[in-house]
Structure formats: C-alpha cells, structure tokens
Amino acid sequence: xxxxxxxxxxxxxxxxxxxxxxxxxxxxxxxxxxxxxxxxxxxxxxxxxxxxxxxxxxxxxxxxxxxxxxxxxxxxxxxxxxxxxxxxxxxxxxxxxxxxxxxxxxxxxxxxxxxxxxxxxxxxxxxxxxxxxxxxxxxxxxxxxxxxxxxxxxxxxxxxxxxxxxxxxxxxxxxxxxxxxxxxxxxxxxxxxxxxxxxxxxxxxxxxxxxxxxxxxxxxxxxxxxxxxxxxxxxxxxxxxxxxxxxxxxxxxxxxxxxxxxxxxxxxxxxxxxxxxxxxx
DNA sequence: ACGAGAACCTGTTTGC
DNA sequence: TGCAAACAGGTTCTCG
Numbered sequence: 001x002x003x004x005x006x007x008x009x010x011x012x013x014x015x016x017x018x019x020x021x022x023x024x025x026x027x028x029x030x031x032x033x034x035x036x037x038x039x040x041x042x043x044x045x046x047x048x049x050x051x052x053x054x055x056x057x058x059x060x061x062x063x064x065x066x067x068x069x070x071x072x073x074x075x076x077x078x079x080x081x082x083x084x085x086x087x088x089x090x091x092x093x094x095x096x097x098x099x100x101x102x103x104x105x106x107x108x109x110x111x112x113x114x115x116x117x118x119x120x121x122x123x124x125x126x127x128x129x130x131x132x133x134x135x136x137x138x139x140x141x142x143x144x145x146x147x148x149x150x151x152x153x154x155x156x157x158x159x160x161x162x163x164x165x166x167x168x169x170x171x172x173x174x175x176x177x178x179x180x181x182x183x184x185x186x187x188x189x190x191x192x193x194x195x196x197x198x199x200x201x202x203x204x205x206x207x208x209x210x211x212x213x214x215x216x217x218x219x220x221x222x223x224x225x226x227x228x229x230x231x232x233x234x235x236x237x238x239x240x241x242x243x244x245x246x247x248x249x250x251x252x253x254x255x256x257x258x259x260x261x262x263x264x265x266x267x268x269x270x271x272x273x274x275x276x277x278x279x280x281x
Numbered sequence: 282a283c284g285a286g287a288a289c290c291t292g293t294t295t296g297c
Numbered sequence: 298t299g300c301a302a303a304c305a306g307g308t309t310c311t312c313g
Contacts, residue, residue: 002307003306006306034309076290076305076306076308094292113289114289114290115308157284162285269285270285270287285312286311287311287312288308288309289309289310291305292305295303296303297301297302
C-alpha cells in the first residue's frame with residue numbers, strides 16, 4: 001500500500017538490480033490489472049536494457065533502451081520482490097508479472113487486489129499520457145511552496161484532508177501521509193481547503209516535505225538493513241504520530257488522556273482520518 | 282466545474 | 298470457534 005515514500009524506497013532498492021541490466025525473460029502471468037497489460041507486453045520487455053529508473057508521484061518509470069518507458073503503479077497492494085533465480089519462494093497466484101535479468105536476478109510484481117498497473121509508453125509521450133498528465137507538483141521539489149499550495153486550494157469548499165488526497169493539487173500523498181502532515185502542521189483535517197492560506201499553507205508545505213523526507217530516510221535505512229536475497233522492497237517499520245493510533249495519547253499534547261480521549265478517528269470520504277482535536281485547528 | 286459517493290478486487294481483522 | 302461484516306496505505310467513474 002504505497003504512497004510516495006514507499007514507492008521511492010522501492011525505486012532505490014530496484015536501481016541496483018535493474019539499471020544497466022538487460023531483461024532476458026519476461027512473463028505476464030495475469031494481464032487483467034487495473035489497466036490491462038498490452039497483449040505484447042512481455043515480448044516487448046524481453047531483450048531490452050534498462051537505462052534509468054525514475055519516479056513521478058507514485059508511478060515508477062523504467063526507461064528502456066528502445067525509447068519506451070515501462071510504467072509501474074503499485075496500487076493498494078502491489079509489491080516488488082527480487083532475488084537470484086531459484087532462491088525465491090514458489091510463485092504465488094498473485095505474482096502477475098515476472099522478469100529475469102541477464103545476471104539471473106528475478107523481479108516479481110505481486111498485487112492481490114489488482115489496483116496496480118503496468119504499461120508501456122513512448123518516452124516523448126510520457127508527460128501527456130492520461131495517467132500522468134493531470135498530476136500536480138512533486139511535493140519534494142522547490143516549486144511546491146506555500147504560495148503555490150494556497151493558490152491551488154483557494155476557493156475549494158472541500159476539506160483540506162480531501163484536497164490533499166487529490167493528486168491534481170499535490171502528487172503522491174495518500175491517507176497516511178496526509179494525516180501525518182496535517183498533524184505536524186497543526187491543521188484540522190475538517191478545515192475547508194480554501195481556508196488554508198498564507199502562513200498556514202506555508203506551514204503545511206513544510207510539514208509535508210518533512211514528513212515525506214523522514215519516511216524516505218526510514219525506508220532507506222531499512223533497505224540497507226534488509227538487503228538479503230529475495231528481499232521485499234518498500235515495506236519498513238513505520239512509526240506514525242497519529243495514523244492508526246485512535247485513542248492513544250497525542251505526542252506533544254500534554255493533556256490528560258482520560259479527559260481528551262487522545263487521538264481521534266473520523267471518516268471523511270469513506271476513509272479513516274486520525275487527528276488530535278486539540279492540536280489541530 | 283465541483284464535490285460526494287460508489288466502484289474496482291482480494292486478503293485480513295473485527296465483532297457478534 | 299465460526300461466520301459475516303468491516304476495513305485496508307489508490308484511483309477513476311458517475312451523478313447531482
């Protein structure tokens with residue numbers, strides 16, 4: 001269930017396995033993902049050398065030596081595992097795509113819920129492709145700043161929680177990091193998006209960047225720790241401040257747990273939101 | 282155009 | 298213990 005930091009961790013883990021390597025075998029075991037695999041998908045990967053592995057929002061962009069880009073989205077339950085051929089566990093029924101490099105390293109894409117996708121896009125078309133065209137700014141780049149976020153939120157009547165989940169406003173945030181960022185910025189998830197302006201927007205941008213950087217750093221360190229064969233990439237021990245901590249004490253709120261009830265859980269747009277009603281306004 | 286809600290799919294956790 | 302309902306970190310479609 002990957003948001004930007006998890007996808008970035010997967011990317012960093014896959015760079016060493018894939019970049020500069022040639023794909024000698026590719027198998028599409030189950031083509032009906034969220035977006036169906038092209039009929040000749042596996043055939044078109046075979047023989048290709050991988051030149052670079054980039055990321056846009058939560059899409060992995062694998063640049064191939066024929067000018068095409070292998071686009072990967074992990075959806076909600078997508079995972080990548082790698083290991084030397086013959087050392088991995090038996091294939092699971094949800095291992096939908098398997099590739100092998102010239103060095104005998106296998107990379108598997110497993111996605112039980114099939115909300116993920118893979119496809120091939122011409123390099124020069126990538127920015128206009130329907131999957132990527134509408135995406136907002138990358139949150140970790142300098143052009144994502146308070147003024148820009150304030151402008152994007154202006155006039156919006158929906159909650160700031162829903163607005164931050166909207167990939168057109170800012171790309172790559174999901175439920176967890178939206179909750180964490182709002183907590184860090186001291187902003188209530190119920191606040192109308194249009195009323196996050198000025199200093200509040202600046203604080204929110206700072207919080208988003210800090211939360212994402214911290215999570216990526218945590219993923220990076222776990223990557224070094226778990227670089228064993230047949231490693232599963234991108235899933236590490238998180239320590240959240242509010243997410244999934246309903247009823248637990250709020251860090252930094254020196255209030256009586258019995259009195260306040262601690263972290264609260266509400267449902268917005270059908271999804272759980274966790275926040276501290278005292279610190280977030 | 283905007284916002285709310287449903288839908289997609291399967292595995293795991295929770296509650297009676 | 299067993300079964301059904303609720304829930305899960307994403308995205309996209311429809312409808313009002």
